[in-house]
Amino acid sequence: MRRLPMSRLLVLVSLMFIASAAAVPLGAQSSGLAPDLNLTFEEFTLDNGLHVIVHEDRKAPVVAVSIWYRVGSKNEPEGKTGFAHLFEHLMYNGSEHYDGEWFLPLQQAGATDMNGSTWFDRTNYYQTVPTPALDLVLWMESDRMGHLLGAVTQDKLDNQRSVVQNEKRQRDNQPYARVNYRLYEGLFPPGHPYRHLTIGSMEDLDAASLEDVHAWFRQYYGPNNAVLVLAGDIDVETAREKVTKYFGDIPAGPDIDAFDTWVPDKRENTHEVMHDEVPAVLANRAWAVASRRDRDAALLELAAAVLGQGRTSRLYLELIYERQVASDVSVHVVPFELASVFDLAITLNPGERAEVATEAMDRVIAKFLEEGPTREELERAVARINATTVRGLELVNDKATALAEGKLYHDDPAFVQTYLEWINSATPADVRDAARRWLGRGWHQVDVLPAGRYATTGQGVDRAAGLPPLPT
Template sequence: MKTKLFLCGAALCALSLPAVAAPVAAAQAAATADAAAPVSELVAEVDIPYEQFTLANGLRVIVHTDRKAPIVAVSVWYDVGSKEEPKGKTGFAHLFEHLMFNGSENAPGDFFKPLKEVGATDYNGTTSFDRTNYFETVPTPALDRALFLESDRMGHLTGAITQAVLDEQRGVVQNEKRQGDNQPYGLFRYKQVEGLFPATHPYGHTTIGSMADLDAASLADVKQWFHDHYGPNNAVLVLAGDIDLATAKAKVQKYFGDIPRGPQNVLPDAPIPTLPARKDEVMKDRVAATMLTRMWAVPGVNSKDMAALDVAAGVLGGLDSSRLTDQLVRKEKLAVQVSAYNQSLAQLGIFVIQVIVRPGADADVVGKRIDQIIADFLKTGPTEDEVRRVVTKQVSETISGLESVGGFGGKAVALAQGELYSDDPGAYKKDLENLAAQTPANVKAVADKWLSRPTYALTIAPGARDAYQEATPTAKIPAETAAKADADTETVKGNRGPLPAVGKVADLVFPTIEHARLANGIGLVYAHRDAVPITLATISFDAGAAADPATALGTQALTLGMMDEGTKALDATRLAEAQERLGADISTGADADRTYVGIYTPSANLAPSLDLLADVVKNPAFAPAEVERVKGQQLAGIAQEMTSPQGLAARALPPLVFGATSPYAKQQGAGDPAAVAKLTRDDLIAFQQAWLRPDKATIFVVSSEPLATVKAALDQRFGAWTMPGTPGKKDFAAPATQSAPRIVLIDRPDSPQSLIRAGALTGLKGTDDMLAYNAANDTLGGNFLSRINMDLREAKGWSYGASGRFQTLEYAAPYIINAPVQADKTGPAITALRHDLKSFLTDQGITQTEFDRTVTGTIRELAGSFETSSDVLGAMQNIELYDRPDDYYATLAGRFRGLTIGQLDAAARKVLDPDKLVWVVVGDAAKVKPQLDSLGLPVEVVKAPVAPGGQ
């Protein structure tokens, strides 16, 4: 079972089923526990060998060799985050992260261009309270270029920053802030730090900063910020992948060795505050349900108490079997979702409990029960089994994350964080060993020490959003800066020479796909991967949103919610506990064409994990007493969708693009609230028996275990599976019929941004050869450097990010545009988007530079695109869904080399027509409609709907 986070806009929340016969459940649970590999064995599997050295200028370098693919992760971590920002300069660290992507003295222009050209994957940058990092994974022959780029922005940056660059990125950052603020519960982050820390505390303001401080940032300010914090002696460089120590030493010395030291960062004083008394605050927001929180400031990553606090969070609300979930969601039916986590930062941490109150329940009663359950936990402590389950789950997740060499959470991240925060790249190992050594007594003692202190209890309740600090739509340049802006337009030209050449990058070697069949005919598609000892398996059913009953949208979502919440042998809590003991994770889901039940597990626990998967798939309980409760949770999820810009747009656009009668028009989130309210247990069983059956199933597996072992295990559990009745059938005989072009404006008051979503049919379907169309869209809307994004984000500063794509479905492939923009630029943004499309399709087709970047970059990035088991598993499913040959990905490089500019221009012009787009805008109608009335399209204004069960 996977708990869906209500805060993130997911459709469903935690579900449950009643207890079953105790002897049966106890016996199965005991068998699962006995079959689980010891946690010590799992911890032993987590190992990242490394070597390290330090340059004379203080740059610390860590090298990890991993030859599984011809790629190297480059990760640079700077010891500077928002906690270093003084009063009046909040948001500077994050603003500078953006500035460092806009070119340097020897590599002018956007950094994403040379990264795209070399085939980089997982490239980005992030800022937190404690650090700023930049990372990319590149083909081995492109390592020199990546190191040149990273060293140039470390040592040769400020000459490339002009007033225009600063103003541009200031606008982007402010739209990133608006985009976060525009979400349900989007103001929580501000209240959290205000409530826990004094305003003068280093952790007392958010990383995104204030609009006023961002407006006031001058060119001199940001250049001084760089000088003070970004020297090599304040940085850690990690190289992980297809590289060795000797090679690393030579290359790093070549590119970074001449950069002078800078001022040494000194950690600010950051004591762990204790509130003098409990603090209760209430804020209003346009949300579907009340959120109750309990928060404490606690120790950080270098405290011996961190592991115990991690376990406490898991027991209270971090596990699917957690105490708060079991009591408040399943038994007492007072909440629809619970979460708890211990956010460990470098110098302290934040322990958070969040509970979403069931619509109709008394929030005060729920709050008292939260406090009672916490008090009982502090009094009695966790059980040995609870501690083991948390530890096993967290170790299992760590193993999965370390399959990548880089990115947001791979091996390079673990090594860099350990060095930067703890002066020890191997800190990850010690943390896991400390976690595995936790006992109930220690967890109780540490939890009582920190969580018995006064809490900050913040309630976010439905209502008109409280006023909050919001700057004017465009940045204001201080007068003294504006006076000399003309002098700040010249950039310094570097003298390091051209970018290093990129050697020949080998074509992708995609894992061999093997096929087999179980005894009852279920197809098995298998690939072997042994970089980490895990198994991923997905049972894919030919169903999807297109299979949902047209008169009862949401039937599939409720069916899946009930299936993975309990079986005839194990209720929801015992099922969750059984998975946690194994470090396994069973999940369900659906897209437009397929419905999935999947599992992740350490391969050491493959057999007992498949026992659980088979029980979920073959024996869902659909307990009558629980259907109403779970239905109520789904209705709460629908209400949440109707408060979210993304949820509203996603529900509105499909019927407009495909026509109301198309099976693809059923892509409307968690469904129709009126229909869901009427669903019965019989409806769910009927859907399951029609669609989730062996004759509609294909099993996909990526595993460190051999095919013979996997097949035998699956045959034992699924080989004799049969299902009575007639299988369901989807009807795509009638062609989709798109609505006439117009703008549908969904009125969502108090929105600092507007979300623009547009779509049009193209005449294509996913089983067509989409290569040329997607390659053409690489230039138009397909990536960061696309014309749509570079126009709205980089040139105009109106958006944090805009894109266009072909939504590839089995029987259709419409073109979809997504562009969140600041509210006062909604109409101009639509005008700009239409202009971008029309010019691209007429007199400003793909340039040679854009074509070369697409073809060369895509070929080079293939090796890094299938680094993980989940990447491979997804590719295997696409091959089946779109009827591709098994060697489809292995032959992509050759097919890309055969493309021409003319082919791509012709492909785009054949299927795209901006005049056919139908537009959905989610925003504040009072501010937005006057901008839309002059665009020459009919404008239909509708109120954001309110679902039954919402507040």
């Protein structure tokens, strides 16, 4: 059985041999260890390319079944935005041998955590079922992987197109919801797969055809482009027998050509203003930064925590607690395969001008790039990430997600442990230097301002009489 590597013991050396306190890994001055997640797993690959990961956890008689396809909105060609998400919806509308509503038999079997999602780099489908229902869900998942297209009709496509477009309308009508369209268009150049958002455009959704559905399925939904995770009340021998039975006869799809990384080389800062029906100014600045595969992405998560996560973070303390000019501060790294996004957003109090947020961003970031975090700030950030990561692995579905993401993005189901080792071994100098490498590059900022309030007089001039006479 393969097991995530145990955290290595760090040898504490005398401080007289250390050139700088900033160069000492944080763990060496605190616990010395990244949390050991003890997330055991085994893996195998079917002859058709389907990769399977099995995590045995007998605490409850349930199994999480999570299947991840290496396809997302980044794979959409020009004129087809929103299609990956639309296709996800179609996957719940029946297959050739069960042309019914996906969730009904699973609900009858007592399943929980049933859903799917689409993002830039992947599409996933998941559910947690009682152990006796495992054959049911494997039959259903394999039927839609191998036998979907005969059940997809024009009526189903039109129906799900309407559902997705309504979802887009509802989302876009939320306060500040449209900012990311402008933010990502300003951050990523034309032709970059991340320039458009996963939800897509109304026009492209209208243009989606049954031919597009068939082409998408045949290109991306083969077993060799998927990772299947079974986590819970199951062992690898049982998993191999069942997965081979249900998935083994599905033909492989074509190999997929793809970019490995594509971080835009943005040299200049760009800044734009948009107006919306909002009560106060939102200033949202973002940088294109290292891929989630790069250790720098983890170091930038520590920088984000110091700058704007929690009540002791720098921007929160200044803008919300001390100056009381803002109602919310959010700083985080959005991790993607080709390039991640470092996102900094400040929502000001009503009446405050956007320049207040911009000046604070400029000043606080400049100081951070010069000095980096203090050791105390870094300790809090590390503790925060450790706790969040451990809590995020409490359920078998959470474990299945971590294993799938590790394999999909890093070719290593154990990557979550590597990630924590990156976090816990970071020094203040490491975090400062990573911030200099990436936050010293060009950014794009969108300020969302409240739309103007205008009115007309009750009654204007009587224009029916024509031009006013000229004075004589």
